[in-house]
């Protein structure tokens with residue numbers, strides 16, 4: 568449950584090694600409370616736990632794999648709540664970025680879609696179900712500006728984020744009146760290991776900016792936030808461009824970058 572100042576006391580991060588996710592969790596939790604890092608790489612989670620622990624803040628780890636069957640996510644949420652009480656905030660920060668050319672065969676596309684879409688969708692569903700039953704709690708879903716306009720070089724990623732974004736917003740709508748809510752976050756290019764080595768597009772930002780945007784959005788009633796904020800109007804304008812113009816812009820941008828990768832977002 569939140570403390571007397573309305574600050575969360577228990578935060579669960581799905582994708583516990585995510586640099587963006589950790590920055591958000593660190594920002595949202597006061598110096599007290601419990602942070603649960605859930606992910607695949609137990610050694611990396613243990614290192615992160617050590618870094619994020621404070622004198623009066625406990626950080627624990629759990630196993631989570633987005634490729635596992637849905638029941639595993641349901642169980643994970645039950646275990647987290649049984650050990651630490653109601654979940655005030657759940658941050659979903661799972662994702663892999665691969666440009667289309669790197670998805671060498673159809674199985675690689677399947678794995679990318681499972682990681683970026685099916686696994687996260689099931690996590691959204693399972694978390695929303697739990698938060699509804701609690702009667703409170705916030706689910707923060709890391710979408711992307713790629714959800715606003717897919718790009719040729721990142722087609723699978725963009726399609727996955729588009730579908731996840733829609734799904735999370737609709738689930739958020741269905742939670743109205745329950746006390747629980749969903750916040751969809753659409754970052755642009757954020758400097759993390761995911762984008763390491765990629766050329767920086769305009770409006771590139773860092774994890775602290777994303778965390779600050781999430782913190783601010785959670786004090787209001789927004790269902791969607793951009794990081795940085797300027798990407799809201801920029802993406803709205805880009806969406807209005809005719810497809811043929813957008814594709815030319817996209818192709819020109821990819822032509823400027825090695826392997827046609829460009830920005831992550």
Ligand SMILES: NC(=O)c1ccc[n+]([C@@H]2O[C@H](COP(=O)([O-])OP(=O)(O)OC[C@H]3O[C@@H](n4cnc5c(N)ncnc54)[C@H](OP(=O)(O)O)[C@@H]3O)[C@@H](O)[C@H]2O)c1
Pocket residue numbers: 581582583584585586587588606607608611631632633634659660661662663682709710711712753754755756757758759760761762831832
């Ligand atoms: N960085 C950007 O420019 C940017 C922009 C827009 C949106 N986003 C989104 O923001 C989120 C966080 O990204 P980030 O920049 O923080 O990158 P990151 O540090 O690489 O985090 C990605 C996370 O996804 C986890 N993951 C991947 N496959 C998984 C699986 N099968 N099961 C469980 N976890 C899995 C990774 O765990 P492992 O350590 O085990 O691999 C890691 O914790 C992602 O959803 C990403 O798409 C990022």
